Amino acid sequence: MALLPGISSPADVRALRPAQLESLATEIRAFLVDSVSRTGGHLGPNLGVVELTIALHRVFESPRDTIVFDTGHQAYVHKLLTGRSDFSALRQRGGLSGYPSRAESEHDVVENSHASTGLSWADGIAKANELRGAADRHVAVVVGDGALTGGMAWEALNNIAAGQDRRLVIVVNDNQRSYAPTIGGLAAHLTTLRTTRSYENVLAWGKRTLRRSGPPGRLAYEALHGLKKGIKDVVAPQGMFEDLGLKYVGPVDGHDVRAVEGALARAKAFGGPVIVHVITEKGRGYTPAEQDVSDRFHAVGVIHPETGLPIAPSRFGWTSVFADEMVRLGHRRPDLVAITAAMLEPVGLAPFTSEFPSRVFDVGIAEQHAVASAAGLAFGGMHPVVAVYATFLNRAFDQVLMDVALHKAGVTFVLDRAGITGDDGASHNGQWDMSLLRLVPGLRLAAPRDEDTLRAALQAAVEVDDAPTVLRYPKGPLPPRLPAVDQLAELDVLGRHDGDERSVLVVGVGAMAHTATRVAELLAAEGCTATAVDPRWVLPVPESLVKAVGDHTCAVVIEDGVVEGGVGSMVAQHCAAAGVRTPVHPVGIPLRFLEHASRAQLVESLRLRAEDIAHDALRRLDTPAH
Ligand SMILES: Cc1ncc(C[n+]2csc(CCOP(=O)(O)OP(=O)(O)O)c2C)c(N)n1
Numbered sequence: 121m122a123l124l125p126g127i128s129s130p131a132d133v134r135a136l137r138p139a140q141l142e143s144l145a146t147e148i149r150a151f152l153v154d155s156v157s158r159t160g161g162h163l164g165p166n167l168g169v170v171e172l173t174i175a176l177h178r179v180f181e182s183p184r185d186t187i188v189f190d191t192g193h194q195a196y197v198h199k200l201l202t203g204r205s206d207f208s209a210l211r212q213r214g215g216l217s218g219y220p221s222r223a224e225s226e227h228d229v230v231e232n233s234h235a236s237t238g239l240s241w242a243d244g245i246a247k248a249n250e251l252r253g254a255a256d257r258h259v260a261v262v263v264g265d266g267a268l269t270g271g272m273a274w275e276a277l278n279n280i281a282a283g284q285d286r287r288l289v290i291v292v293n294d295n296q297r298s299y300a301p302t303i304g305g306l307a308a309h310l311t312t313l314r315t316t317r318s319y320e321n322v323l324a325w326g327k328r329t330l331r332r333s334g335p336p337g338r339l340a341y342e343a344l345h346g347l348k349k350g351i352k353d354v355v356a357p358q359g360m361f362e363d364l365g366l367k368y369v370g371p372v373d374g375h376d377v378r379a380v381e382g383a384l385a386r387a388k389a390f391g392g393p394v395i396v397h398v399i400t401e402k403g404r405g406y407t408p409a410e411q412d413v414s415d416r417f418h419a420v421g422v423i424h425p426e427t428g429l430p431i432a433p434s435r436f437g438w439t440s441v442f443a444d445e446m447v448r449l450g451h452r453r454p455d456l457v458a459i460t461a462a463m464l465e466p467v468g469l470a471p472f473t474s475e476f477p478s479r480v481f482d483v484g485i486a487e488q489h490a491v492a493s494a495a496g497l498a499f500g501g502m503h504p505v506v507a508v509y510a511t512f513l514n515r516a517f518d519q520v521l522m523d524v525a526l527h528k529a530g531v532t533f534v535l536d537r538a539g540i541t542g543d544d545g546a547s548h549n550g551q552w553d554m555s556l557l558r559l560v561p562g563l564r565l566a567a568p569r570d571e572d573t574l575r576a577a578l579q580a581a582v583e584v585d586d587a588p589t590v591l592r593y594p595k596g597p598l599p600p601r602l603p604a605v606d607q608l609a610e611l612d613v614l615g616r617h618d619g620d621e622r623s624v625l626v627v628g629v630g631a632m633a634h635t636a637t638r639v640a641e642l643l644a645a646e647g648c649t650a651t652a653v654d655p656r657w658v659l660p661v662p663e664s665l666v667k668a669v670g671d672h673t674c675a676v677v678i679e680d681g682v683v684e685g686g687v688g689s690m691v692a693q694h695c696a697a698a699g700v701r702t703p704v705h706p707v708g709i710p711l712r713f714l715e716h717a718s719r720a721q722l723v724e725s726l727r728l729r730a731e732d733i734a735h736d737a738l739r740r741l742d743t744p745a746h
Pocket residue numbers: 165191193194233234235263264265266267268293295297298299402418461462463485487512
């Protein structure tokens with residue numbers, strides 16, 4: 121009889137007999153493949169943590185004990201074991217979030233999908249437990265080998281090691297991958313730890329046989345055991361974790377649910393900070409994922425469950441244009457180098473890597489290091505292009521400001537997934553970059569509207585060697601080309617409609633230029649005079665844009681970013697400073713976190729569709745100024 125339908129809480133998992141656990145794991149894997157192939161999601165990471173998550177909920181008593189997932193994309197099994205079995209609308213409005221969600225369950229804690237913060241959360245929770253007289257409660261945190269390459273993880277480990285009495289179990293989910301194989305010295309160290317598994321097996325044999333063969337055998341075993349410590353130090357210098365004062369348990373086969381349960385129970389019994397090193401396989405148990413060299417089905421769209429092939433082939437998108445133009449520029453500019461933070465394929469640097477393997481640096485999930493090292497590369501005479509998702513640049517703002525801009529370094533930042541992305545939830549929308557980066561002296565930011573303007577912006581950006589330059593573009597397929605019909609200084613005029621005295625300047629930032637063009641048409645249909653323009657470079661605000669605003673009775677600035685401090689607010693500020701009295705209305709994302717939904721649903725609910733913007737503009741125009 122199927123076990124999964126009978127699981128509605130961790131207590132049900134703990135009530136299972138050990139002999140039932142492998143069957144439960146098999147059922148969960150089948151569920152994940154069947155369900156996630158219909159909705160899309162992080163199939164590979166979750167297939168790799170089935171046994172681990174079962175063991176976690178058998179050893180720790182959530183929510184009395186706290187279980188934290190770093191990045192959280194691997195929490196589907198946790199959701200299944202904590203009473204959430206309807207994955208039919210995963211990552212869709214009204215359905216389960218693709219990450220932990222407190223609104224969904226008392227078992228969920230960290231909703232932030234930015235990697236490498238889990239250990240800090242765990243440190244804080246363990247300190248709070250101690251201070252609130254709940255020191256007997258345990259905190260377990262699952263952190264991937266990729267997330268461990270983030271600097272915050274090491275800041276946290278340093279602090280966790282200082283709390284020797286805090287009940288904190290760090291589960292290193294070592295599947296040797298971020299998207300691609302995890303890079304760096306840490307990955308190498310984890311590898312040496314993994315290779316000691318053979319010594320563990322020899323030692324286990326020694327324990328079983330030698331110790332049963334009387335005093336000589338016991339002596340032999342003790343010698344072997346001492347040798348093992350020596351060997352481990354030689355083969356796998358335990359120092360990194362143990363020198364930090366952290367006990368180390370492992371490596372453990374992460375797909376042997378009883379072995380993981382035993383290791384977690386031992387770690388829990390220590391009563392202090394312990395690392396449990398669990399060896400897992402991303403995509404485990406699903407051949408298309410296991411055979412996916414690129415990223416073991418890290419994140420898939422809707423796929424054929426039998427083959428793993430995508431139902432809808434991915435279309436030529438913004439990322440592909442960047443990828444292509446980078447290669448073209450790379451041939452022309454030997455000083456051009458590229459930096460990725462563990463997302464080489466997703467940001468489009470694979471073609472550049474194929475052509476110029478020595479000129480690409482994958483720094484791991486380490487955006488702050490990526491930016492500061494870019495300042496170093498620029499100092500050394502290179503022109504770095506740092507390619508990250510817009511939302512992940514947030515954590516490297518200080519490095520952009522103080523390491524790049526303060527030193528007038530010619531570094532180009534390419535921000536993919538800028539604006540509303542939607543289904544990955546609140547922390548993945550690239551909505552803050554323009555409001556943040558407007559504060560950086562000397563920084564120049566371009567928001568291309570189509571393929572031609574993206575190529576032109578990248579070409580121009582890499583020519584700037586005395587200031588940071590930034591390009592930002594959205595997720596997904598390219599919109600049609602949108603050629604200018606005229607020019608107003610450096611402003612591309614996209615549409616010009618003569619009408620009555622109500623003259624509206626409609627400014628489209630980046631991909632919103634397409635919306636702006638439509639808004640102008642709708643306003644013209646209502647008799648207004650309407651001009652749609654795209655400044656292309658929006659930071660600093662072009663003077664010609666301020667002048668164009670002054671030539672109209674009102675202006676609307678449409679951007680796929682936070683309105684607070686965004687381009688629209690800057691245009692209004694510059695107009696006020698220039699004595700231009702034309703009212704400027706910023707239109708964009710309000711100052712709040714967006715629930716997970718499709719981009720289209722969020723655009724509609726935020727009234728960012730052309731018809732909504734035109735309607736609101738008309739209402740303002742027809743409302744007498746008080
Ligand atoms: C700060 C930040 N940068 C980049 C990402 C994108 N990202 C999401 S998951 C992931 C790889 C995580 O690897 P790992 O921690 O080993 O987890 P696994 O998927 O292997 O279980 C990356 C780079 C992110 N979530 N946060």
